[in-house]
Amino acid sequence: MILVSGEALIDLFIGAPASAGFPAEAIAGGSPFNVAIGIGRLGRPAAFLSTLSDDVFGSFLADKLSQAGVSPAYLQRCPNYTTLSVVATDASGQPQYSFYAPNAADRALRPESLPAQLPPR
Numbered sequence: 001m002i003l004v005s006g007e008a009l010i011d012l013f014i015g016a017p018a019s020a021g022f023p024a025e026a027i028a029g030g031s032p033f034n035v036a037i038g039i040g041r042l043g044r045p046a047a048f049l050s051t052l053s054d055d056v057f058g059s060f061l062a063d064k065l066s067q068a069g070v071s072p073a074y075l076q077r078c079p080n081y082t083t084l085s086v087v088a089t090d091a092s093g094q095p096q097y098s099f100y101a102p103n104a105a106d107r108a109l110r111p112e113s114l115p116a117q118l119p120p121r
Contacts, residue, residue, distance in 0.1 A: 006032025040068035057082035
């Protein structure tokens with residue numbers, strides 16, 4: 001089994017402003033999260049060691065892992081919010097990034113909450 005650990009977040013892509021507000025699309029993201037998804041899609045045994053929020057985004061991320069065949073054995077859940085990475089483009093088309101992560105779920109994993117036993121090599 002390949003055990004991947006790290007952040008899982010939501011990339012929130014913001015479109016051009018409209019009269020009612022900004023259109024947006026929320027995509028599951030985070031480099032380690034995407035690595036775990038890729039390993040699972042390749043049919044290799046994989047697990048993801050991280051903390052996901054109990055919020056709607058955390059459930060969305062957990063579902064994406066499950067759909068890719070990634071084991072939830074090392075996932076923990078908590079009430080902290082999911083990190084948001086907001087991506088918008090300026091007038092010249094250059095992306096602008098804003099991260100909303102204070103006290104976020106993917107930063108809540110603590111040494112004392114690590115599993116006593118990890119998967120065999």
